[in-house]
Amino acid sequence: MAQRRVVDERAGRDGLRERKKARTRNGIRREALRLFREQGYQATTMEQIARAADVAPSTLFRYFPTKDDLARLSDYHALGPRVVELFEALPAGGDVLTDLRAVLRAAVAELPEDERRARAERDVLVATVPELWAANLGLVGEGARVLRDLIARRTGRSPRDAAVRSLAGAVVGVCVQALADCADRPDADPVEAVDEALGALRAGLEL
Template sequence: MTPSPEHRPPATGLRERKKAKTRTEIQRQALRLFREQGFHATTVEQIAEAAEVAPSTVFRYFATKEELAALDDHYALRPLIVRVFTEQPAHLSALQALRETLRAVFAELSPEERAARRDRDAGLVLVPELWAANAGLLAKGLEVLGELVAERTGRTPEDPAIRALTGAVLGVALAAFLRWSQEPGGDPMADLDDALAHLAEGAAL
């Protein structure tokens, strides 16, 4: 998967960097409007105005409004998570390694990047059209997590224990962001870390 502009190799020129920044801002404003007033009620003209570009510029980056709902390239963290997870010490359990990975990854993000990522994930659980457009993205994330845990534990991704663990992790992650979307004053990453701690505690019962 292609990483977000923040985690891609540096662009080769000013024009490329400006294009990446413009694309990110257009989609960021689109996601905000989708959350605030709904997907169907949001027009491309409104998105363009919020991003301070012309409607034709929006269509230059996104052929349709539906493409704006696809989040696989918007503040994507998967490449960074994969790298950091594989660097975790061998004595940690898979769940401990995942917790340390998430802590490290989000510590590397700027406040603006963390806020944008929270908004992205909140949109997923709040806007039905975003959820539908990104079902494949969630499935791919689950697959990648399964492969990472399988490699770490010497098992196969199809192992029932691996599938149970990764499914539980995805479930608590979605629950954490759903709570945050309803109570936006909280910290979803702190909630997720706490939920993963309770998951580890429950798995040991």
């Protein structure tokens, strides 16, 4: 009994330590993205990021050895696994784009407001800052592959099917364009912009 209590306490401490690390990591990235937006990627230094995040430079470099590491955002407010889970839980036979819109809205609605804002800023900046786009191009490509596989399973087609690949590519393309457009409209809601773009794509497919 005593041994189990010690194990549970150690697991609790380890869990708390990991949550604190995650908060620190996210806080650093949040301030870095703000500086990238306000003054540009090239003009932002690691020292400025450390000051903005209120951490010692040694702490910053421990989490992110280079600015390029800060620019890669695959683990920053990721939604992909939840989107896949929600999509695959839907009944078969539904319209793919209608279901995808519903799933994206549901996944974002689950986020606390501060995380929702952070995720929206992340997406807009990736779509509009060339250095962030280059750093995350692999992430965009992986998202397209995941979407392609979801569509293939939902429709009973091969992931190599031209129609499946074209639809996945169209979805990614209109989403990126919608997010890029938000950069010129400070009052725009990126979630609503993406939803509207997918609705327009759905309507376009019926022309």
